[in-house]
Amino acid sequence: MSPADFPADLLARAARIRLAVFDVDGTLTDGRLWYGEDGRETKVFHVHDGLGLKRLQANGVQVALITARISHPVALRAEELDIAHVYQGQGDKRRCLLELLDALHLTPEQAAFVGDDLPDLPPMHLCGLAVAVANAHPWVVEAAHWQTGKAGGMGAAREVCDLILHAQGHDEAERERWQ
Template sequence: MQNMVSEKILKKARSVKLLILDVDGVLTDGRLFFDDQGVEYKCFHARDGHGIKLLRQTGVEVAVISGRKSNSVAIRMKNLGIDLVYQGHEDKIAAFYEILEKLSIAPEHAAHVGDDLLDLPIMRRVGLSVAVQDANFAVKQYADWCTQTPGGLGAVREVCDMIMQAQGRFDQVLKLFLS
């Protein structure tokens, strides 16, 4: 992975203490499913969840800020142990600053993964901004780095692995599974 990422991006990733994720289009593929009663369903990728858990074990905190509100997001984030979940925030900046204040983290020590225009205000303020492979073209234009994987199909895992590698913690995580 490291040979596919520039030294400039790895340097930014080394200082990440907080990873902030969008939901629709990042943790999911962006499609919305509703049944006849209006109940919404979302599909999350298991590898993204495992990457989040591993990243958190290395000391990087993870938060979610979403413009939409969904019970399935609350359930999934609870399953992953993520307490910093902000849903229904179309203006994501207030949630962003609240999280930074709660964790006493400066914006340059945060990373954000987004896919659409609502993510740009945060992406322009963090130390490392990431767009998923199938993000809107304007979002890609402002991102420091783009994943090779589309949103909802392992892009978050790709980001988690890259951060762990940049911080020299991936091998330590890998050893847990090789013993």
């Protein structure tokens, strides 16, 4: 979907975002769990998503990861991308998000949550912008204000970043930066 095709209400929601929160498994990854012979877990992240997250941060939007699982590769990727707000092992993602919003002095309307599966529903219902990745569970799609064209781990997060940056008027400056 090109920026010209975004509905006005979606752009209005995205324009208010000051915190973009992402689930990890199934959202920043394709959702598959990979284990080596030694039992160590590996994950695959899409480089386009990483640049999108960095661009959000460079334009004043804070980024957070809230995930139910605990994984060393997530900590490594977050460190690489300078993501300060990383919450692993969160059984109650909504509560975690509320605590983060309180700490950052933000309202739920200023937050976006991007998810793919049932544990993502409670924080999605709370946020001003709820996004489902293309391959999300149908209930997650129903709860979303918008659904990406790309699947989790395949550039979906980048689509969300681009939407927010477009809605906040950063397109031209970003284009010039990369010329």
